[in-house]
Amino acid sequence: MSISTTVNISCPSCGTSQDVRLYDAINVNTDPELKVALMQNQLNRVECIDCGLSFRVDKPVLYNDPALKTLIHWVPENDAAGREEILEEFEQSLEKMNAMMPEDQEAPAVCLVLSRVELVELIFMLEAGLNQRVVEYVKYSIYTRNSEKVNPKQHRLLLNVQDSTEEEFCFVVQNAATNELGELLRYGRAAYDSMSELFVENPDEFMDMFPGPCISARNLLLEEEAYEA
Numbered sequence: 001m002s003i004s005t006t007v008n009i010s011c012p013s014c015g016t017s018q019d020v021r022l023y024d025a026i027n028v029n030t031d032p033e034l035k036v037a038l039m040q041n042q043l044n045r046v047e048c049i050d051c052g053l054s055f056r057v058d059k060p061v062l063y064n065d066p067a068l069k070t071l072i073h074w075v076p077e078n079d080a081a082g083r084e085e086i087l088e089e090f091e092q093s094l095e096k097m098n099a100m101m102p103e104d105q106e107a108p109a110v111c112l113v114l115s116r117v118e119l120v121e122l123i124f125m126l127e128a129g130l131n132q133r134v135v136e137y138v139k140y141s142i143y144t145r146n147s148e149k150v151n152p153k154q155h156r157l158l159l160n161v162q163d164s165t166e167e168e169f170c171f172v173v174q175n176a177a178t179n180e181l182g183e184l185l186r187y188g189r190a191a192y193d194s195m196s197e198l199f200v201e202n203p204d205e206f207m208d209m210f211p212g213p214c215i216s217a218r219n220l221l222l223e224e225e226a227y228e229a
């Protein structure tokens with residue numbers, strides 16, 4: 001089941017207010033049209049009844065595709081809530097959720113993403129059966145080896161599953177401030193495959209690197225940088 005609430009929203013351009021239905025949680029199994037809307041950047045998008053402006057209302061959305069066996073929580077990073085604050089709040093609510101679970105039942109896997117592009121990337125990744133921690137490990141090495149081209153402060157590195165091949169992964173560099181997509185980087189699939197084998201043999205190293213719900217090389221690098229400073 002998907003969950004929505006009706007909210008009164010003012011147009012950021014002309015100020016006209018209207019009641020709109022916004023989604024807090026989407027189940028793409030029962031409501032597949034909401035997945036289409038998300039992919040087309042139409043989810044929680046409002047068109048002003050007066051001036052016609054189309055704008056997206058950024059609010060936390062829980063993405064639930066039972067087939068993925070992972071709940072993905074999209075909590076948009078904005079001026080009011082910074083990255084650290086979101087992560088902290090999220091950890092707290094996860095602890096509460098785990099505490100509420102009956103003892104014989106395992107809590108579902110929950111991931112956190114901070115932007116829509118990261119959400120879409122993760123959906124494709126999980127649908128393709130890829131290991132998110134290994135993919136982020138690959139990104140971590142790309143970031144650290146090409147620090148001039150891809151700097152975590154300015155760029156996001158996104159895996160483009162659709163343009164990846166049997167031989168190569170295709171990553172795209174995105175400008176984190178403007179969201180503009182830039183250069184493509186290719187990475188041999190063989191290296192990913194051997195890292196996936198390492199993961200199966202000894203997942204601890206990967207778990208230590210990405211222990212929390214936010215499995216993100218960029219986030220890890222930004223944290224490391226903040227720690228050093």
Ligand SMILES: [Zn+2]
Pocket residue numbers: 011012013014015016048049050051052053
């Ligand atoms: Zn308007």
